Amino acid sequence: MATAEIASERESAYLSQLTMAAARYANRTQQRERNQSVLATRGVLYADTPDRVQKRLARIGADWAMARAIEQTPTVPAAGAGSTLLLPPEEFTSEVLGLERLIGRNNLTPIAFLEEGAQVSRSVGRITVSGPGGGHGTGFMVSPSLLLTNNHVLRGPEPASRATVAFAFQDRVDGGPLVPAVFALEPHRFFVTDRALDYSLVAVAPRGTQGEALSSFGRLVLSEAQGKVIIGEFVNIVQHPRGEPKQIALRDNQVVDLLERFLHYVCDTREGSSGSPVFNDQWEVVALHHSAVPQTDAEGRPLSVDGTVWRPETGEHRLAWRANEGVRISRVLQALHGVTLTGEAARLRDEVFTTGLGPSSAEGAPPPVPDGAPAGPPGSEGAAAVQASHQVPQGAPAAAVRAADGTIQVTVPLRITVSTAPQPAPAPTPAMTAPTPVTTPAAAPHPAGRADIVSAVEKDVEAALSSHRLARERPYYDRTADAAARDAYYADVRTGDGDALRRALTALLARTHAPQPRYKPMNLLYPWVDLHEDRRLRSIYSGKGFSAEELIRADAAVAEARLARVQELLLQESTAGPAEFEEEFAALEAAMPFNCEHVVPQSWFARKEPMRGDLHHLFACEPGCNSYRGNLPFFDFVHFEESQRDDCGMREDVGFEPEDGKGAVARATLYFLLRYPGRVGDVATEFPEERLPVLLQWHEREAVTEYERHRNAAVAEIQGNRNPLIDHPEWAREIDFSGVWP
Structure with a gap:
């Protein structure tokens, strides 16, 4: 030529x-203008999809609670700190600085950024x-x-x-x-x-x-x-x-x-x-x-x-x-991934997906394993290679899937991939060209060890404690601002018809539930959402008090122990299928629970998201009370002497009555029924429709507290929706709840 x-x-x-x-670029003009308008009026946390923003925050070691705390702090530089946050310099972690930088509060960054x-x-x-x-x-x-x-x-x-x-x-x-x-x-x-x-x-x-x-x-x-x-x-x-x-x-x-x-x-x-x-x-x-x-x-x-x-x-x-x-x-x-390669060319391609020199040093640490992506070249048949990532939230439910390549991928607080079979060549992609290589054995990836687990959990602890430090500087509850937010939220809701009201509220709660945080009490519940006015946590059933740091560190120890055991299970039982692993992990969670209670038990909704991470029905609760209640539905005992009793409340085979917090748990359960109609009551052991009067009575006997109003506002900041029974207690008797059962 x-x-x-x-x-x-x-x-x-x-x-x-x-x-x-x-x-x-031209075809995206309308969307791009919307993005720029949102950036100008609300900021970087709101221009992209909630799911992507949530994953971005997780990647830099932050969360919505921390982001909202930083957004709402005064923009007056703290003396000597060089930042807009009113915190002493020693309180600034890389997560706080990184988040401030992300949302445009300042341009400070460690000098290591240039290095x-x-x-x-x-x-x-x-x-x-x-x-x-x-x-x-x-x-x-x-x-x-x-x-x-x-x-x-x-x-x-x-x-x-x-x-x-x-x-x-x-x-x-x-x-x-x-x-x-x-x-x-x-x-x-x-x-x-x-x-x-x-x-x-x-x-x-x-x-x-x-x-x-x-x-x-x-x-x-x-x-x-x-x-x-x-x-x-x-x-x-x-x-x-x-x-x-x-x-x-x-x-x-x-x-x-x-x-x-x-x-x-x-x-x-x-x-x-x-x-x-x-x-x-x-x-x-x-x-x-x-x-x-x-x-x-x-x-x-x-x-x-x-x-x-x-x-x-x-x-x-x-x-x-x-x-x-x-x-x-x-x-x-x-x-x-989709290019068909063999031999030396396949080995060279696979090196792109293996860990090696990281961005921070010439001998850098391995990067996280991407969600849904191969961890690197497979090892020999039968070898078990474990790789860990910090990207899956701590406390997420286990979900095991055996892929076509013989690996089992399990979503737990870390993503762990166990190779049990060699990876077959992917299907060809016509648009790509490649040479004809010679066969060379692939190198096995290096397994991640206990240090990866400890590092992941420590990062969660640091982020949680940073959120809590920021929370201590915030006003506990702004009644005026919350009243305005409440009125705006329900502006289009009309009363007068119980069934129409229920349908309108269900649609509103679902539409505004964004983002949908996964179950992560250490980082979302304890630092801010569930705090009482004295900035301490209290068990929802017993009323026993705890410091936020106490429960954060206790849950961190549980998370670390769980992950170590999961790693052992995968290495020892790599031939087990998803169902077997799910059963093992459920037993592991029951044996090592967090200090957190789902007032609607997880077994009632198969431990699925977004129900599992919905903050409106999550409360601090020591494992003893958590286990004592089990998955029993709520019940009002008339004759106390006929039931088992302890500091957590009363129980029999028919149900559980908490010692403390009846009004709060009733309103949380009623919220759940509205938000997730058809999820509860499909089996006899779950909350039956005839128990609805129990919740309504508890709701009416115990008025909404400042603590619940704070919780409601804090949850709305994080996941967008509100609890109508806290905002409008008078609606409880008007709403026709009959349509929420299967």
């Missing part, structure tokens, strides 16, 4: 990328394609051997064979240039590309032209885990614009939209930046930068800076930019 034809083909491909990016940025930038290099259709781009190491860049930078093995990558092509501190290390690309050893997702993955020679070791430049560990970035957050891009020495677009680059496969963000990149890694503030790769979004005319044609229609021969520097677009890194990894 002639040189002019090659150049024309490359220009045509680039123009196609620009046109498609512009079309995607980590310098470290990860070592893995980024300038790509130079020589010969016909040549030019520059950016790429970065994602395994010990493989470099990731754009398809339009390296369209196939042939141009890749004419390309090199230069690391350390940058200026020194004194302004002089460093001596770059130049490495040849080796597409004959590995090359995979996908034009639709605009990525190419290629092998790099292990030694540079001057004998430099490729391993000295490290790698960026990629993750499919959700929660790495949300709309409104700022990202960082390390790049070689126009083939110039390495540069960085730091933080002033806001994500304005998140599509199924792409991110749109406003930042300063230029030609040559194609193939750059897009980082969040934790220096995790969130996207592969691949195209600017140009300004276009009415026909969708890119425009030059002078307003005329742009042509490739005009030069990229003449394009009028509107935004930038990156391919979500999770989508690149998902596509890479």
Whole structure:
């Protein structure tokens, strides 16, 4: 093919990328404007979906309770702290600073942020394609051997064979240039590309032209885990614009939209930046930068800076930019999973998914295992390899699934994957190309140990204690603000018809229940929601008092013990199926319960979310009272001497009557009946319809307290919905509850 034809083909491909990016951007105008409006009026926690925001908070070690506490603290800098929070400097953890930074309360960050940025930038290099259709781009190491860049930078093995990558092509501190290390690309050893997702993955020679070791430049560990970035957050891009020495677009680059496969963000990149890694503030790769979004005319044609229609021969520097677009890194990894590879190429591909050099150090710790993604290359048949992640909330229910590849994935407070069979080759993907490799045995992943469990639990404890410290500085209950919130919440609800009222409330409670936090009492219930006016916790059944830190640390010890036992079960019984493991885990939870009570027992709704984590029916309760009540329905004993009694209350086979908190548990149960109609009463041992008068009597005998009003407002801050029986006690007799039973 002639040189002019090659150049024309490359220009045509680039123009196609620009046109498609512009079309995607234009098609999302209405959604993007909504996002920007929400960002301007409410902030970054509300522009994206509640589920993604919740996962983002979990990833930085925070939660909704902490986020709301920070949002509501005065914006006056604390003396000597350099922050907007009225806390002494020693109270600031990385979670508090990271959350403040995320929601825009300040731009403080540890100095290590810059050190980590310098470290990860070592893995980024300038790509130079020589010969016909040549030019520059950016790429970065994602395994010990493989470099990731754009398809339009390296369209196939042939141009890749004419390309090199230069690391350390940058200026020194004194302004002089460093001596770059130049490495040849080796597409004959590995090359995979996908034009639709605009990525190419290629092998790099292990030694540079001057004998430099490729391993000295490290790698960026990629993750499919959700929660790495949300709309409104700022990202960082390390790049070689126009083939110039390495540069960085730091933080002033806001994500304005998140599509199924792409991110749109406003930042300063230029030609040559194609193939750059897009980082969040934790220096995790969130996207592969691949195209600017140009300004276009009415026909969708890119425009030059002078307003005329742009042509490739005009030069990229003449394009009028509107935004930038990156391919979500999770989508690149998902596509890479689907490429059919064998032997050496399969081993090289699998190294992308194994842990290795982390973003924080040259010998970094392994990153979390992504939800629903392979932990890495499988070991030999029958070997049990355990990998742990901090991303699944502590206290989440167990859910075991045996995958087609022979692994069992169990969702517990950590995600643990046990390999019991080799992984078969995935189905082929026509859009991708790959070489014919030779067979090489795969390396087994390193198992995670007890240290991973301790680290995960300690992180939860730190986040919970930070939330509690913030809570101590907040007003306990703002009656005026809550009254306004209550009136606005029920503004469209009409009374006068009991059945219509019940239906309206059920619809309202479900519609406004966002986000839907998973069961995590250590981080959500104890630090703020369930506090009494003296800022202590009290058992809902016995009235016994506890400090928040006491229950946080007690539940942490239980969580650590549970996880250690789960790990043992998986290693010892890796052939067990999901049903067997679920039974084992249920027994484990019963033997080691948290200091938390579901007033509607978990067995009544099969321990499923969102019921399990719904804060409106969760209360602090010591394990003794929790076990004493069991899953018995509430009952009002007339003859006390005929029932068993202790500090928790009275019980017989027919039911349980608490010693304390009858009004609160009645209103919580009535809420549950409204929010989840049909979930209770489908078996004889659950709360039968004829017991409804018991709840109504307890509700009327014990008036709503300041503690319950505080709880209601606190829960509404976290999960969006309210308890109508607390806000409008008079509705209890008007609501027709008959429709809530199956």
